[in-house]
Every structure is written in structure tokens, then in C-alpha cells.
Amino acid sequence: MSTTIDGPGQESLAAAQESLATGENTAARSLPPAPAYGLRARVAKQVLARILRNVPVTARLSTGEVYGGGEVTLEVTDPTAFFARLGQSPMIGIGESYMAGEWRPSADTDLADALAPFAERLNELIRPVFYRMRHVVLPRGLNPENSRHGARKNIEAHYDLSNEMFAQFLDPTMSYSSALFASLVPAPTQDELEQAQLRKVDAILDAAGVTAGSRVLEIGTGWGTLAIRAAQRGARVTTITISTEQAALAQQRVDAAGVSDRVEIALRDYRDQTGQFDAVVSVEMIEAVGEKYWPTYFRSIDGLLAPGGKVAIQAILLEHHRMVATRDTYTWIHKYIFPGGLLPSQTAIEQVLAEHTTLGVSDVAPLGQHYAHTLRLWRERFLANWPTVRDLGFDGTFRRMWEFYLAYCEAGFRTGYLEVAQITMERPAPGAR
Known part of the structure; x- marks a missing residue:
């Protein structure tokens, strides 16, 4: 299968593959x-x-x-x-x-x-x-809204920085989400990161019941590892993203893995997806949806899930009272890293599911301390590979910005202020209360 481009204003895939190797550096200007x-x-x-x-x-x-x-x-x-x-x-x-x-x-x-x-x-x-x-x-309204157009601009601001830059601190799977280590004692090392990321992907696929013949929808392609892993199980995968940079590299990686006949990469908003799928999976994408659109997001998933299917998402979470207190706050993370972002709580997810879908949470597997170590390893790699990042066109302001971001998040997970969990959702059995 090949990359599909949906929607007005999309760049061609050929243009997308001309990555931002010069490292368009907005940090110093802003x-x-x-x-x-x-x-x-x-x-x-x-x-x-x-x-x-x-x-x-x-x-x-x-x-x-x-x-x-x-x-x-x-x-x-x-x-x-x-x-x-x-x-x-x-x-x-x-x-x-x-x-x-x-x-x-x-x-x-x-x-x-x-x-x-x-x-x-x-x-x-x-x-x-x-x-x-x-x-x-700070006045209200500084954090951009995640409408179709707004979501594309918000994603481009972070994920389209430069594939080469991300490659300097991610492991070979190019997984930009919490890993799942075999053990946290002693502290995980760089040599363990790649297998820990594959372990995370396998856990999500297992939770969603993905096997040979499964029809899988992935919301948020990343750089293609989950889609490749699912296809290697014999599943047929549709994976959607609104990042042209990620789509371009994901297609190259899918082709190199020899599974392009079982994977379609679509430049498509989740609101425009159609069809029926046995499994819907999404890894750390809900954080970019925005509270206003949570009902739309979960209703979309509910409508795309075939009878008997399962949903598995990995989500960064706040405790509910913290989410309520901070949801209208414009922070450094919004301004410089994730415009339009908002972390949900587990309670908020459960409330949206109950009010807007036929789905319910059937399992929650926390892994916050795993994320603290993932972020530590990323920061170590980023700093060790800084000369290469600098040669891509990024300056010292960007270095300090990225270092602060990774350390800031590591501190949040390490202390329990932030949590991340793999959450499984499914429809209750007929007659179940």
C-alpha cells in the first residue's frame, strides 16, 4: 500500500520527503x-x-x-x-x-x-x-484550538521540525513515547531502550487483540514502528497522521521492512477517517486533541470500531483535580513545545466515554516511572549528539529549550505529578451492567 493524501492544502509526498534538514529554528526568533x-x-x-x-x-x-x-x-x-x-x-x-x-x-x-x-x-x-x-x-485564548486547520498547524510546529533532529535522540525504532522496560532496577541503560520501545508497542497491540487478519487503525503514525509491528503479526493496518514529515519517513521505513502491502499511511485527520476496524490503537496522541474535541475523538473511535473490537491508547495523564485547575493555563510547554496540547485525566476520559460513546475502560496499566527513564535516556542522547543537531541548523537557544523540555517532563514523571498509562477500552457485553 502507499501513502494517501487527504484534505485541502496538503503538501505532496514528494515535497514532504524533502525534510527540514536545515533545521528551521524558530526558538531564537520567538x-x-x-x-x-x-x-x-x-x-x-x-x-x-x-x-x-x-x-x-x-x-x-x-x-x-x-x-x-x-x-x-x-x-x-x-x-x-x-x-x-x-x-x-x-x-x-x-x-x-x-x-x-x-x-x-x-x-x-x-x-x-x-x-x-x-x-x-x-x-x-x-x-x-x-x-x-x-x-x-495572561489573557485567555493564547493556546491554539485543535480544529482541522489548527491541529495541522500545531502538529507541524513540533513534529515537522526535522526527522534528522529527532533521530539524534530517539532509538532506532524512532518511538517518541514512553518505553516499557523489563526492569527499572538497576536504572535502564541506552542499550535497553530499543527493546523497551518494542515491548511497549507489543503491549499495546496485545491489549487491542491484534493478530493475523486483524483490521487495525492507528491514530497518530509517529514514524511507523507500531504499524510495522502490527503488519508483521499479519494484520492489515491503516495508520493516519497530519504530519507530512512523519508520513514521509514512515513510508520509507514501512517499505524497508517489506510490509508495504499490508500498511496504508494516510495524511488524514481522525475526523475524516471511515471504515470498520477490529482494533483501534493510538500512542500519546490524545494529548494533542484538546478538551473541546475529546467527545468528537472518542465518538469517532466508537464509530470506527467493529463489533467485538478493542481500543488501546497510551495517554499521558494528570490527576483530575490538577487537570481541572490547569486546563485554561497557558504554559511554557504550550508556547514552545506543544501548542494546543492538553493532558487529560483518567476520570475525564471515563466521563467522556460514558456520555458520548458505547465504550468503557476495561484495563489501565500505568508506566509513569518508565517514562521518567525514557526521558532521561533521550536527554543523554540529545546532549551527546548535540554537534550533529547543531549542524542541522539549530542553535544554542534551541539546545537549552530542548534540554529544559526533556528534563522538565522527566521531573514530572519521576515525582508522580505526571502519569502515563496504556488504557484498554471495549464495549460491555450485552446485558452487562
Whole structure:
């Protein structure tokens, strides 16, 4: 089978295969200068000093001032800019300040180790009143909506950066989602990552009951590993994506694996998919759907699932109260990494299923600590391969942006602020309550 292109405005596959090898670098262009130091900056400085009384972190300012007394140490090399950014927007300023090189962990401190104490205490540090007042600092509507056009632009902003760049930190499967390691003790190594990613894919396929002859729909192609693995089981796979860069490389990998007769790669929005499938699978794609479109997403899956079929998705999750408190908050992650993104809770997924579909959750398999180690290994690879990434056209601002993103997420999973799970869904048996 070949790649199918649906919808207006799609690039041709030939154009898509001309990857962004020059590394179109938007990070430096979009990073604003620090605002002027004023009242908000002075307040931010006072707030940080108070926070560090209860967080085991030390902040050493280049002016000689020291706050806190923990073993983990941060060095603030430009306090004026650092506090000005924090005062303007705490949810964005900390990341922008790292991108600008205005603070860093000390030489003996890992960046994720520096961020973990804050993630572990986020509920204590950020009171509910802050979220109620956040629109005083940031207006609503900054996070783009995931309409058909909006979703395509949001996905392009991240996944179409450069296939070559992603290849510098992902394993040979090009899997950009949590791996599933055989054991977390001792800590997994780089040599284990590829097999752990295949183990994750196999677990999803097993949960969805994929066997020889299964008709499989994958929502969110990635770079093709799940589709290849399903086809190698003898399944017939339709895999859909709205990333032209991913589709191009996925097609090459499907062809190289010798399964192109059993895999169709379609440049298609999930809302436009038709047909009936024995299994619907999706790995870490729901995070890009948006709360407004969750009912549409799950209704689409429900309508595409054949009688007796199963759904298996891998989803990054927040606890429900955290999701409710933060769902209208515009953060550094939205601005620089995943525009339009929103993490669901398991409760929210179950509510949407109950209200809009005939599906119900039949199994949940958490693997949050596996993601913490996956992110650690990715960051190690990214930094080790930085010279190659730089040669693709990316600069030091991009390096610090990506390093902060990977460490920030690692800290979230390590401390339990974030979770990820493989969730199986199916229709209850007739007569079941």
C-alpha cells in the first residue's frame, strides 16, 4: 500500500520527503528579551526566597545573594533578567530564562534533579487562588484550538521540525513515547531502550487483540514502528497522521521492512477517517486533541470500531483535580513545545466515554516511572549528539529549550505529578451492567 493524501492544502509526498534538514529554528526568533525590572520582578524575588525555605534547593545569584539551603544548587547568572521574566509570567518565565542562559544548575547538579523538588511540591507551591488569578497575567485564548486547520498547524510546529533532529535522540525504532522496560532496577541503560520501545508497542497491540487478519487503525503514525509491528503479526493496518514529515519517513521505513502491502499511511485527520476496524490503537496522541474535541475523538473511535473490537491508547495523564485547575493555563510547554496540547485525566476520559460513546475502560496499566527513564535516556542522547543537531541548523537557544523540555517532563514523571498509562477500552457485553 502507499501513502494517501487527504484534505485541502496538503503538501505532496514528494515535497514532504524533502525534510527540514536545515533545521528551521524558530526558538531564537520567538524568545523575547527580558522585560524591564520592576515591581513584579521584586515580588518574584521575594516569592522565590519564601519558596526556597520549604524546598531543598539553593539559589546562588551572581550578585552574591543566596536563597535556600538545599543540596541541589541553581546558579542565577543574570538575576535582573531572571526575576523580570518570572514576574511577568511564572508559568513561562522559568523556561524562557533557561533558554536565554540566565540560570543553570550547578556543575554537580543534573537539570532534572534541580526541577524535581519543585514538581514534587507543586500543589503546595501554587495555591488554587493562583490559577483563579492567572488571567490577570495572561489573557485567555493564547493556546491554539485543535480544529482541522489548527491541529495541522500545531502538529507541524513540533513534529515537522526535522526527522534528522529527532533521530539524534530517539532509538532506532524512532518511538517518541514512553518505553516499557523489563526492569527499572538497576536504572535502564541506552542499550535497553530499543527493546523497551518494542515491548511497549507489543503491549499495546496485545491489549487491542491484534493478530493475523486483524483490521487495525492507528491514530497518530509517529514514524511507523507500531504499524510495522502490527503488519508483521499479519494484520492489515491503516495508520493516519497530519504530519507530512512523519508520513514521509514512515513510508520509507514501512517499505524497508517489506510490509508495504499490508500498511496504508494516510495524511488524514481522525475526523475524516471511515471504515470498520477490529482494533483501534493510538500512542500519546490524545494529548494533542484538546478538551473541546475529546467527545468528537472518542465518538469517532466508537464509530470506527467493529463489533467485538478493542481500543488501546497510551495517554499521558494528570490527576483530575490538577487537570481541572490547569486546563485554561497557558504554559511554557504550550508556547514552545506543544501548542494546543492538553493532558487529560483518567476520570475525564471515563466521563467522556460514558456520555458520548458505547465504550468503557476495561484495563489501565500505568508506566509513569518508565517514562521518567525514557526521558532521561533521550536527554543523554540529545546532549551527546548535540554537534550533529547543531549542524542541522539549530542553535544554542534551541539546545537549552530542548534540554529544559526533556528534563522538565522527566521531573514530572519521576515525582508522580505526571502519569502515563496504556488504557484498554471495549464495549460491555450485552446485558452487562
